[in-house]
Amino acid sequence: MKIFNSYTNQLEDFKPIHKGIVNMYVCGPTVYNYIHIGNARPVIFFDTVRKFFEHIGYQVKYVSNFTDVDDKIITKAIELEQTEKEIAETFITAFLEDVHRVHSMTDYTAPRVTEYMDHIINYISELMTKGYAYQVDGDVYFRVTKMKDYGHLSNRKIDDLIVGSRIESNDKKENPLDFTLWKKTEIGITFDAPFGEGRPGWHTECVAMIDDVFGEKIDIHGGGSGLMFPHHENEIAQSIALNNHNIANYWMHNGLLNIDGEKMSKSEGRVLLVRDLTVDMNAFRLFTLSTHYRSPINFTDEVLASYEKEWDKIERIYKAVYLKLDLADMLYANAKVHPDLLKIYKDFLDAMKQDFNTPNAITALQDLTKMANQMHRSKTEDEVLLSVIKVFDDIFFVLGLQVDITPLSKEDKLLYANWNKARKEKDFDKADEYRATLIEKGILS
RNA sequence: GGUCCCGUAGCCAAGUGGCUAAGGCAAUGGACUGCAACUCCGUGAUCACCAGUUCGAAUCUGGUCGGGACCUCCA
Known part of the structure; x- marks a missing residue:
């Protein structure tokens, strides 16, 4: 199993901290709106990662947070004349619906900021005690310059960042790169802390949660590449400051999604929500996994249409083979292995083991589709056809594809x-x- | 201004030093077929361009052109 580690910038052998177990954390959404198809990419991809690990025998502990305290939520609450809690509840529910909609698992651990306020405050207090954070006028900032390795993940140098950064009006900070841990505020929901009324910055929640839920360094930390800087960089800074480790052995970042060659932009109205998708979700899932996760992916109607067609073809032969077996009362017989099928299954595993090369995994699925068609037309034994179904089922499980089918009456x-x-x-x-x-x-x- | 990524057939997309550059969609020829649908078989690229390194490069180095991202919230 090879994984490209963003932290070291190279392909590495995956070695779990605990034998047979994968502990992974993926940055979750700020719940102030419905998610768009770009948000769905990590939801789909990391779900596939999880399922693959499970398929090859690992027990996976998958954790992904809900940011339910944030400026954007407060703004939305004011706009809709609701409480922050109501806004958060609405969009947490909506998010889970969308996760389910794109065939991703919803049974993971999902801590919320509001449930972790004590941990977050403690975390910040400890950072202050150790001299990594300082308080100014009720705000608390992290002292970035104290971290020798700051910028390692995103491959940036502190000096370049300072030169490149636009001049901030905030002169409270010792250094423009210092980031907010706690923010004094009068608007919206606030929480009581030793350093004053306010609310946390969004960089502490993930580390505090990981610290609490796992209690140690984890195997995989994932998220979109847009989070690499500054969010993940800041998570690492805090964790090194407090726990002397960089949170995860493997950092994984998925590429962004564009529409018609351009970045999705709320301000320009170029946003497609997951719940507004009209295509078959299997087709959308295939589309999302048809490009390697680290590359950018471009959403166009034309490409999506080709995956609808592709899925139709896959589903058609699956159902045909299933029907044939059902009519012969062979659905629960003993499957017979076939060397060509074994090879396809192996190709699938090999592709996935190569840093989750889902495009090649899909190629294996297409090979299987073709073979299934050939076998279906020729005089293939039912026992072999049954193993066709079994290989399909395995691949479907990992890639999150679902065929709606039940035995005939x-x-x-x-x-x-x-x-x-x-x-x-x-x-x-x-x-x-x-x-x-x-x-x-x-x-x- | 700084940092970084990408450019493979009409479209999507693997491959990142070595057999005739995977696969899919589209197109086209054929087969199958009661009709329809489906399916199967065949057909296409010297890898943006230039120069280098090498016995050998799509794959490494330098340059040119083109596209994009980040440095501010962002999956």
Whole structure:
């Protein structure tokens, strides 16, 4: 298993801290709005990472937070004349619906900032005690210059950042790069802390949560590449300051998603929400995984349409093989391995083990689709066809693809038999009628 | 101004030093077929350009052109 580690900027062998267990944390959403398809990329990708680890036998502890205290939430609350809590609840629910919608698991641990206020405040207090943070007028800032290695993850130098940074009006900071740990504020929800009323900056929550939930360094920390700087850099700075480690052995960052070649932009109205997608989610999932996760991906109707077609083809043959087995009462028989199928399955695993090369994993799925079609047309034993289904099922599980199918009822089987009988007797009018019914019932396509 | 990424057939996309550059979509020829749908088989690129390193480069180095990101909240 190879993973590209953003921290070291190289491909590395994956070695879990605890044998057979993967502890991973993925930065979750700030819940002030419905998520767009760009937000869905990490949701889909890291879900696939999780499922792959589970498929090859790991026990995965997957944690992803909800940022339910934030300026954007407060702004929204004021705008809609609701409380921050109501806004957060609304969009947490909506988020989980969307996660489910894109076929990602929702059963992970999801700590919220509001539940972690004590931890966050303690964390900040400790940073102050150790001299890594300082207080000015009720605000608390992290002293970046005290971190020798600041900028390692995002490959930046402090000097370059200072030169490049635009002049800030905030002259409270010792250094313009220092980031906010606690913010004094009069607007919106506030919390009581030793350093005054206010609310936390958003860089402390993740480290505080990881510290509490896992209690040690974790295996994988993931998120979009847009978070690498400054968010993840700041997480690392705090963790090194307090715990003397950089949080995770492997840092993984997914590339961004563009629409028609341009970045999604709320201000320019170029945003597509997950809940506004009208395409089959399997097609969307294939689209999302069709480009390697570290590369940027471009959303266009044309490309999406090709994946709709692709999924249709995959689903069609899966259902056809399933139907054939169902009619032969072979769904629960013993599958027989076939060398070509084994090779495809191995290709799939190899692709995934190579830093989650989902494009090549999908190629294996396409190979399987072709082989399934060939076998379906030829006189292949049902036991082998059953293993076709099994390989499909494995790949579907990992990639998060779902075929809606159930075994036939007795009436359906009879209907199917009648259709065949009519065709054999060349009673095509009757046959077409039966076929129409079978299609209507979703048995044929 | 600083930092960084990318440019493979009409479209999407693997491959990152070595057999004839995967795969899919589209297109096109053929096969199968009661009709329709589906499916299967065949057909396409010297890898933006130039110069170098090397026995050998799409893959490494330098340059040119083109596209994009970040340095401020951002998946």
